[in-house]
Amino acid sequence: MTYLGNIAGIAGTISANGARWGGIDAEAVARMRTQNRFRTGLDIARHTAAIMRSDMAAYDVDPAAYTQSLGCWHGFIGQQKIISIKKHFGTTKGRYLYLSGWMIAALRSEFGPLPDQSMHEKTSVPALIEELYTFLRQADARELGDLFRELDAAKEAGDVCNTHRLLRRIDDYQTHVVPIIADIDAGFGNAEATYLLAKKMIEAGACAIQIENQVSDEKQCGHQDGKVTVPHEDFLAKIRAVRYAFMELGVDDGVIVARTDSLGAGLTKQIAFSREPGDLGDQYNRFLDCEEVDPANVANGQVVISRDGTLLAPRRLPSNLYQFRPGTGEDRCVLDCITALQNGADLLWIETEKPHIGQIGGMVRRIREVIPSAKLVYNNSPSFNWTLNFRQQVYDAWEAEGRNLAGYEREHLMSQQYDDGELAREADERIRTFQADSAREAGIFHHLITLPTYHTAALSTDNLAKRYFGEEGMLGYVRQVQREEIRQGIACVKHQNMAGSDIGDDHKEYFAGEAALKAGGEHNTMNQFAAA
Secondary structure (H helix, E strand, O other): OOHHHHHHHHHHHHHHOHHHHOOOOHHHHHHHHHHOOOOOHHHHHHHHHHHHHHHHHHHHHOOOOOEEEEEEOOHHHHHHHHHHHHHHHOOOOOEEEEEOHHHHHHHOOOOOOOOOOOOOOOOHHHHHHHHHHHHHHHHHHHHHHHHHHHHHHHHHOOOHHHHHHHHHHHHOOOOOOOOEEEEOOOOOOOHHHHHHHHHHHHHHOOOEEEEEOEOHHHOOOOOOOOOEEOOHHHHHHHHHHHHHHHHHOOOOOOEEEEEEOHHHOOEEOOOOOOOOOOOHHHHHHOOEOEEEOOHHHOOOOOOOEEEOOEEEEEOEOOOOOEEEOOOOHHHHHHHHHHHHHHOOOOEEEEOOOOOOHHHHHHHHHHHHOOOOOOOEEEEOOOOOOHHHHHHHHHHHHHHHHOOOOOOOOHHHOOOHHHOOOHHHHHHHHHHHOHHHHHHHHOOEEEEEEOOHHHHHHHHHHHHHHHHHOOOOOHHHHHHHHHHHHHHHOOHHHOHHHHOOHHHHHHHHHHHHHHHOOOOOOOOOHHHHHOOO
8 A cells, every 4th residue: 555545544544533533643653554564573574585485586597696694693783784785785685684593692692602502592593583673674664754754844845746756765665674594503402392493483573494404402513523413304304393383374485494514514413213225314324434243243332233234333432423434524415405405495505614616516516416496595604714715726726727836835825925916816806706606606596694793893893992092092983983974874873863763753743742852853962963
């Protein structure tokens, strides 16, 4: 319904209730409804799931239509990212938010900073989703409030053309509410626990849930050692649990991202159940590092399995874990991905130890031999040393071409002495085009950085502290922060407005009319930034 149509409908409702509703203004109600388009988290989940499905279909037609996101650990951070995207690009199309379990553990746990091992409160995950969407909805209310004020000014000036232009902008308004891909880790327990948490996440607004194939109570960060995976049937039960949660809540388009950590995981806690040779459990067990044993010499408590008429003992560690054969990581990843897609997952996530298009693309080609539509979410992780990795990739390519590398040391390419050289420039160009290149060559639909603002907050805080507490004093803040906010048109320079002061003033006027005590008067210091 259009803005004017909404006003007319509300006016009818007010009129039907007679004089006792005489103090209610139809246009004010229409504005409040427009500013609060999404009533519940499920409204958001359904809306954003449709966006993701549309984007996935567009990528299938043209891999240049890949999507991106940045990780968030606070509602304000997510809000500012989307405000910035709308400011610089005019649209949020293809841009999402990522909710990182790592950042919740490190920054949001009541226990204090924790490693990425699922030790934080699992309720903090849906709580952050709800917080992010609260801030995004507030960004809508703030921006629409500014449009309403412009509309009032145009009407008061009798400017018919500008009035119609603003009405079109209100009717065509693009919300800040975008999809969030939310990290459920390994499900925080068994399949029932996964289902219960997934429901809370979806009710908070999540349209896409990412789940990994690690053992829940042995969970590790994907870029650290000691990762332990589960047999496929265990993981598939959790994928089905998430799908049941989506469907129970009426979000049938909900997206499941199945993540495999098998590339860097050399351990398993369980031997898979197998009914017959070649089934999924048997395929999993064939990756185990085993040695043949004599049936007459099986040790006390030793676990053995029968394979092709031979008795084998999987290598069992003091931790009671079993290890896989070295060099089987890629094969396990491919099997993980194929089985996940065949059993309800929509997107894949292959956690790698380096950003290498050849490595990722090689696995994706094998997966697509079975499932041609397979596509990935990829972690452009700050855990990688991007500079060193890509300089080494260029070095290796030049070496294969027979170029003279006498002036370089491969293990020390991070050195600042190389920054202005040809090798560094080519490496930087490969980093710049990595997302587009890998979307085209390695099937990556969605690129994200898991914890960007963890690093930007640390860097900017370090620079501010150095200047403010040093010789620059207050100039260290003014020159490096406030002046740049003004010059670059950062909305937060008017922080009272960003926090909702003007929205509150609008409501005061709706509720109390001329008696409203508003904050935005002539003595409001935010007026100093009116020209900013």
